[in-house]
Amino acid sequence: MLAPEPSFVMYRSLAEMNGLAYVGVDLDPTTLTLDVAAMCAAIATHNPALVFLASPNNPTGTLFDETQLRQVIEAAPGVVVLDEAYAAFAGVSHWRWVHDYPQLLVMQTLSKLGFAGLRIGYITGAPEWLAELEKVRLPYNVGVLPQIATRLMLEDRATLAGQIADLCVERERLTALLRTWPGVQVWDSATNFLLVRLPVDAVAVHAHMRTAGVLVKCVARQHPLLERCLRLTVSTPAENARCLAALAAGISAVSS
Template structure:
């Protein structure tokens, strides 16, 4: 290590140097079933129409009015109450970072149930905030008593409630959520990233509670590569968070692609309906596999407990299928992997590979 490199590293925070970066594993040559993406592309005619439309965009100019038009189109699509405000982020990840920045006073606490989306904790720690994770129950429900006690003890400036949750994929009891909202002293963010696949949502809370924000994304809608997240809530609250947003954070191409998608929302809804049907079929198929427990899902993923998560992950990868091994994320997830719901053919391929892996493991896990 040269003196120049030592000098440079000395000025990077110790806690940052000690952190582990968010990992995105290569899926080259593999069936990608690890990231909850919509597996369907647009029909060819719409691909051509989108390409022609993007070709006409003035990419020599900074983003302007079309970004605002996208925000309003998303508000209408979500059914946002008229008196609320909306802001856009470069995916939900940027919104989570901006929310942490907005509450980043010395000693402030961010809270979320765990296991949950890792970026809630990471974004808090990046800014030196306290993070308090409150464990779910053994069946991945909110532990209301523990949550209430933690809220009372830590007075969180920011409370995240993912609805459905990631990676457990379940919707929590709405009455419990509302009681936690009533107890929370700071902002409450309902993260509805998987709303296209869920039986209900929490938009009604915006009419009743001015400290509640609802966060959604176009990623699960079918535009994961476009990176558009949006945050809705009381206009004044959103206005203050929006001050922290970098100028021009949504490119003109992304905004135009988002508007195009909303104009063809029926196509994406049909895709979501097909994925919900495939989810039901997958749950039935998984229930019949030896040593496998598939948990109820309201997302486009299924949390599954298997005899040996590490061996199943490695075995599937060797057979050309990439899934997410979540067994080390939290003690409640011991033995668990997360499976993305794909097309009928993708799901067939994944199930065939999983049956093969389980058959190979059977002698080693037999009593």
């Protein structure tokens, strides 16, 4: 299995738990987007049976360039899984690409839209691959109540679309605001979170924020490219204000 890194930690974890060799390929250290040359070189060297690509990516929030995605898909000798868990916040999906690439599977989920407890997701791909996945699917299907809840949610797409639009506006406001903070770096995000690099130790700031009752994700130790980084989920204006206040207090406390 091969995937760019840093990305969703479960790719590596699941490979290791199932006894599969895993190859991680670093993203571009400046933009945190795909390093296509490195990805294609690693694919040529390791000949992976499975390639995972998360776009938008977690925890960087970056949306990978379509041309670069196609280059990686076309270079891969085996199955490519495009994980689009955060696609709703990017306003773009590539599920139609399965008609161009028979080895491509595209995954999406409702978990990032406020329905994590339903455990509802789906895969789009060639019928032949879906038939193979059906052979190894766990015997317990999606429950009746989650199915009903999902149907009701999909019947009110206008409300859901409005919530997503509001969140994206708030995301851009927070990005612009944080970029005015001295020493703070924020990457462009196509998700419902922001990756923020602090001018001080992120682990210490994370602990300070936790003590203040504000929980964010510290990814500083996940990968060298994430040094001094926190992942901040975008929420309501009131909750975002509380998060920023705790973040500012944490930076101040660690700096002093």
